[in-house]
C-alpha cells in the first residue's frame with residue numbers, strides 16, 4: 818500500500834473559527850515562515866497576495882514541524898486542537 822493511500826484514510830474534524838495555529842502578524846515573513854510553505858506536509862501554509870504567510874488549520878496532521886521551526890522565535894503559536902477535533906488517524 819502506498820503511503821498516499823494510507824494518508825487518504827485519515828479524517829479531519831474542523832473546529833471552524835478556532836484555529837489551533839496562528840501566524841503572528843508580520844510585514845515580511847521570516848525565513849522560517851517562508852520555509853513552512855514548502856515544508857508543511859499538509860500544505861497548511863501559503864503566501865497571500867501581499868507576500869505574507871497565512872495558515873489554514875484544517876488538514877493539519879499535528880506533525881510538529883512548524884512548532885519546531887517557527888514557534889520558538891514567536892512566528893507562530895500552536896496548541897493542540899480541542900478534544901474531538903483535528904486529525905483522526907486510521908491505524909492498521
Ligand code: SF4
Nearest residue numbers: 857877878880881883
Ligand atoms: Fe503542517 Fe505539521 Fe504544522 Fe500541522 S503541525 S501545520 S501538518 S507542519
